[in-house]
Amino acid sequence: MRRASIFAILLASFTGALGAFAQTPQPVFIQNATILTVTHGNIEHGSILVRDGKIAAVGTNLKAPDGATLIDATGQFIVPGIIDCHSHIAIDGNVNEGAPAVSSMVKISDVLNPEDKHMYIDLAGGVTTANILHGSANPIGGQTVVIKLRWGKLPSALPFEGALPGIKFALGENPKHSNFGPPPGMPQRYPATRLGVEEVIRQAFTEAREYKKTWDDYDRRRTSGERDLIPPRRDEKLEPLVEVLEGRRYVHAHCYRADEILMLIRVANEFGFKVRTFQHVLEGYKVADEIAASGAGGSTFSDWWAYKMEAYDAIPYNAALMQERGVVTSINSDNPDEARHLNQEAAKTMKYGGVSPNDALKLITLNPAIQLGIENRVGSIDVGKDADLVFYNHDPLSVYAVVQKTLIDGEVYFDRATDLARRPELEKEKQSLLDKEKKAGEEEKGEEKAEKKSEKKSEKKPDKHKPPESGDSVEIIERGVR
Amino acid sequence: MTPNQNRRRLSLMFFAAVILSSFVWAFSARGEGGEPRYFAIVNARIVPVSAPPIEKGTVVIARGLIQAVGTNVPIPPEAWVIDGTGLTVYPGLIDAGTDLGFPKPDAADESAGAAKPPAPPREYAMGPEDRPATTPWRVAADELKITDKRIPVWRSAGFTTVLTAPDSGIFPGQASLIDLAGDRVGDLVVKPTAALPVTLKGLGGFFSFPGSLMGTIAYVRQVFDDTEWYAQAEPIYEANVGKSERLRYDRTERVIELSLRNNEVVLLSANNSIEILRALHLAEEWKIKAAIQGAQQSYAVAGAIAARKIPVLVNLKWPERAKDADPEAEVTLRELRFRDRAPSSPVSLEKAGARFAFYSGGLPAPKDIFKNVRKAVSAGLTPEAALRAFTVDAAAILSVDDRLGSIEPGKIANVVVADGDIFGEKTKVKHVFVDGRWFEIHEEAPPETPTAKNPAAPAVLTDSEPEVGR
Numbered sequence: 001m002r003r004a005s006i007f008a009i010l011l012a013s014f015t016g017a018l019g020a021f022a023q024t025p026q027p028v029f030i031q032n033a034t035i036l037t038v039t040h041g042n043i044e045h046g047s048i049l050v051r052d053g054k055i056a057a058v059g060t061n062l063k064a065p066d067g068a069t070l071i072d073a074t075g076q077f078i079v080p081g082i083i084d085c086h087s088h089i090a091i092d093g094n095v096n097e098g099a100p101a102v103s104s105m106v107k108i109s110d111v112l113n114p115e116d117k118h119m120y121i122d123l124a125g126g127v128t129t130a131n132i133l134h135g136s137a138n139p140i141g142g143q144t145v146v147i148k149l150r151w152g153k154l155p156s157a158l159p160f161e162g163a164l165p166g167i168k169f170a171l172g173e174n175p176k177h178s179n180f181g182p183p184p185g186m187p188q189r190y191p192a193t194r195l196g197v198e199e200v201i202r203q204a205f206t207e208a209r210e211y212k213k214t215w216d217d218y219d220r221r222r223t224s225g226e227r228d229l230i231p232p233r234r235d236e237k238l239e240p241l242v243e244v245l246e247g248r249r250y251v252h253a254h255c256y257r258a259d260e261i262l263m264l265i266r267v268a269n270e271f272g273f274k275v276r277t278f279q280h281v282l283e284g285y286k287v288a289d290e291i292a293a294s295g296a297g298g299s300t301f302s303d304w305w306a307y308k309m310e311a312y313d314a315i316p317y318n319a320a321l322m323q324e325r326g327v328v329t330s331i332n333s334d335n336p337d338e339a340r341h342l343n344q345e346a347a348k349t350m351k352y353g354g355v356s357p358n359d360a361l362k363l364i365t366l367n368p369a370i371q372l373g374i375e376n377r378v379g380s381i382d383v384g385k386d387a388d389l390v391f392y393n394h395d396p397l398s399v400y401a402v403v404q405k406t407l408i409d410g411e412v413y414f415d416r417a418t419d420l421a422r423r424p425e426l427e428k429e430k431q432s433l434l435d436k437e438k439k440a441g442e443e444e445k446g447e448e449k450a451e452k453k454s455e456k457k458s459e460k461k462p463d464k465h466k467p468p469e470s471g472d473s474v475e476i477i478e479r480g481v482r
Numbered sequence: 483m484t485p486n487q488n489r490r491r492l493s494l495m496f497f498a499a500v501i502l503s504s505f506v507w508a509f510s511a512r513g514e515g516g517e518p519r520y521f522a523i524v525n526a527r528i529v530p531v532s533a534p535p536i537e538k539g540t541v542v543i544a545r546g547l548i549q550a551v552g553t554n555v556p557i558p559p560e561a562w563v564i565d566g567t568g569l570t571v572y573p574g575l576i577d578a579g580t581d582l583g584f585p586k587p588d589a590a591d592e593s594a595g596a597a598k599p600p601a602p603p604r605e606y607a608m609g610p611e612d613r614p615a616t617t618p619w620r621v622a623a624d625e626l627k628i629t630d631k632r633i634p635v636w637r638s639a640g641f642t643t644v645l646t647a648p649d650s651g652i653f654p655g656q657a658s659l660i661d662l663a664g665d666r667v668g669d670l671v672v673k674p675t676a677a678l679p680v681t682l683k684g685l686g687g688f689f690s691f692p693g694s695l696m697g698t699i700a701y702v703r704q705v706f707d708d709t710e711w712y713a714q715a716e717p718i719y720e721a722n723v724g725k726s727e728r729l730r731y732d733r734t735e736r737v738i739e740l741s742l743r744n745n746e747v748v749l750l751s752a753n754n755s756i757e758i759l760r761a762l763h764l765a766e767e768w769k770i771k772a773a774i775q776g777a778q779q780s781y782a783v784a785g786a787i788a789a790r791k792i793p794v795l796v797n798l799k800w801p802e803r804a805k806d807a808d809p810e811a812e813v814t815l816r817e818l819r820f821r822d823r824a825p826s827s828p829v830s831l832e833k834a835g836a837r838f839a840f841y842s843g844g845l846p847a848p849k850d851i852f853k854n855v856r857k858a859v860s861a862g863l864t865p866e867a868a869l870r871a872f873t874v875d876a877a878a879i880l881s882v883d884d885r886l887g888s889i890e891p892g893k894i895a896n897v898v899v900a901d902g903d904i905f906g907e908k909t910k911v912k913h914v915f916v917d918g919r920w921f922e923i924h925e926e927a928p929p930e931t932p933t934a935k936n937p938a939a940p941a942v943l944t945d946s947e948p949e950v951g952r
Contacts, residue, residue: 092756092757094688094695094697099608103691105609106700107699113756115816155763182689183689229718230718234711235704236700236703236704430818433822434813437802
């Protein structure tokens with residue numbers, strides 16, 4: 001109960017300010033921090049200068065320019081904004097379009113909701129960028145989008161500028177509906193086996209090739225001067241698959257078992273596309289060399305398994321082993337609760353696999369940035385990159401670390417002190433609104449009573465007529481023309 | 483003969499007598515030239531909406547149209563003259579979103595054991611090609627029931643015109659604009675295909691397409707793609723028969739192609755600020771002439787709405803605490819703010835310069851409509867803008883401002899005469915004209931018998947009718 005009310009307040013601290021985005025912010029100067037750059041070591045007593053949302057300088061001998069907003073980070077640790085390569089936050093409505101085996105026509109970008117409370121909760125866990133995926137109900141799922149967690153901004157301000165769009169694939173038990181079935185009277189959807197999953201993907205790309213050829217033929221004939229050609233139909237389902245074939249869209253494939261991972265690598269080779277990341281990939285350690293050779297990344301959990309048959313053969317060393325064999329590896333959340341402590345999830349690889357602190361940090365910063373093709377913009381604290389920064393009160397790989405501030409593009413999106421300070425005020429606002437409603441409700445009741453009284457009075461009159469059976473309690477008659 | 487049978491016989495005889503007498507009356511009236519077609523409301527305060535109010539003026543109604551408005555207009559000799567002293571004349575109000583004419587089955591009918599039609603088995607759709615929840619060819623005017631008891635109730639409150647549409651679906655069918663008087667459905671219909679509603683909601687579930695919101699949007703996008711394709715392909719095919727295989731028949735794309743070609747307004751459902759922004763974006767992407775329907779959180783995004791020049795139909799059924807709400811249930815501050823601020827949406831739209839109309843959206847009675855308009859006015863909306871939202875602006879959004887929405891010569895004679903401000907708590911409507919037909923409103927005892935003029939009264943007398951023996 002207590003937790004629920006804190007949530008409600010957290011939620012409420014969204015101000016509803018959906019106004020214009022991006023007034024050019026003042027330069028921001030952060031000083032006295034321990035800076036974990038990820039790419040070039042840690043800097044004690046360092047400073048970061050932020051200008052126009054970008055990191056303008058990092059070092060120890062910097063001076064704050066005139067007019068800069070100063071942030072004192074004494075005793076705090078600053079890391080690059082955390083990147084969650086597998087998230088389902090900020091989505092309005094169902095995460096799955098479950099009926100068709102291929103639901104590539106649906107777009108997460110159509111249903112982004114910058115007011116989703118989970119965005120704020122993620123910010124409080126230091127997440128600044130997330131790969132928002134469709135669910136895993138279909139061998140080929142919906143179109144995915146990379147967002148920055150610009151909570152409360154316009155929906156159109158969420159997508160990560162310039163990031164290549166993606167598409168969700170899913171292998172194994174979920175797309176073949178192993179663990180749940182259709183309602184009575186409805187046949188089981190195809191596919192029902194792992195073989196069928198492969199066939200659905202193969203079929204879809206065969207159609208996509210054909211679709212592309214049809215359009216290419218049409219365009220060629222038209223440009224060569226042929227007239228009166230009926231154009232082909234647009235197909236929202238196949239167009240994203242053509243983009244995959246042309247390398248303009250990343251494939252993020254949900255998978256568990258080694259055999260299905262190898263299957264998808266073979267199918268991708270056959271059709272000439274690349275899998276960008278294998279997601280979950282709990283048996284990735286068994287086929288790490290093959291994954292590395294295919295050029296795909298692996299985005300996995302730290303130690304979360306055995307929740308279904310295909311998740312039994314997992315080990316917590318997975319991330320470390322994949323990384324060791326040359327797979328670009330990240331640790332993701334798949335869950336807004338988990339996303340609040342991705343720093344701890346990454347730290348677990350130090351225990352299971354002996355990963356160095358800096359490489360552990362990479363699993364939630366630079367590596368997912370590489371997997372999403374945005375490493376030139378985010379993932380480390382380097383001059384020229386976006387000022388997406390997280391402030392911790394302890395070393396972020398410690399269990400005592402709590403996020404103090406989260407900045408995106410140099411703008412503060414979460415500040416623990418401010419949040420805590422606002423709570424009484426929000427509680428007060430809530431109570432006053434509740435009181436106002438209560439009062440209005442009582443007044444209305446009073447009015448209704450008075451109305452009923454007057455109705456009763458009129459009933460006492462000798463006439464016994466019933467009022468007309470309408471929704472209106474006022475007795476009305478209309479007379480036509482006499 | 484049992485007393486019961488006796489009573490039934492008596493009531494039947496009485497019914498026959500009533501019918502006979504009304505015929506006699508009708509014939510005698512016709513003998514004198516039928517229903518009067520000319521009226522003059524004199525000495526009234528006139529609010530034409532399209533022009534400044536006239537303090538003491540005359541409105542002349544002739545053969546279903548407004549003939550003249552002003553302080554010094556000739557009154558045709560055949561006109562019935564209504565003294566408007568102390569009364570105010572308004573254009574008939576437009577309710578831009580109802581299901582009038584689509585009554586829900588009566589509780590009484592159900593208890594009487596009326597056979598309920600069995601629910602059709604759910605059809606499972608596997609993709610856009612199955613056209614789920616899509617019946618754009620349904621036109622409200624073709625299906626509406628003139629016997630809906632709410633029609634006279636709305637009319638008596640001053641609503642002469644409503645936009646009405648059948649029940650839900652993604653493309654539920656086309657909404658019709660109807661006037662609220664007439665003996666046959668055809669008398670009511672002003673514009674059968676007035677708007678094309680599109681419901682941007684997931685249908686729910688997991689096993690039929692589309693279950694999710696994003697599925698619905700993807701589906702509608704594909705339908706508009708197909709429609710555009712058909713518009714291109716059909717003329718090419720017809721001009722070159724024999725050169726390419728024949729076009730597959732698809733009812734959906736053909737009907738929607740026609741709607742879009744006729745410049746019908748597409749109503750996109752969107753209530754909260756995120757939904758509204760999404761609808762604005764989709765309207766632009768789909769290149770449709772759109773209006774937002776719902777819009778109760780437009781207070782947060784009025785600027786964006788105005789900037790896109792997309793009109794809005796505001797649902798007057800303001801969000802409120804459910805009457806039977808669990809007192810222990812946690813309510814978020816966000817929800818409380820929404821309930822508190824929703825009635826300020828109209829004033830935000832007014833200030834931002836967006837065009838908007840109002841609709842009752844399922845409110846049970848006209849008095850609730852007026853009550854909720856007053857809430858918007860207390861939130862700052864000017865009464866003038868409130869009136870425009872029910873008249874000229876509603877007419878403009880539905881592209882009927884050339885014939886409805888104001889008191890001007892040549893407009894359809896939909897007129898309301900009230901004893902004060904139309905939105906006033908104590909105001910009584912005295913006269914309503916619909917297409918020049920006069921309805922005098924009395925707030926007194928209900929009619930004793932059904933008449934042709936009052937379809938609201940029960941058409942069949944029952945044993946319990948008090949008329950027996952009178």
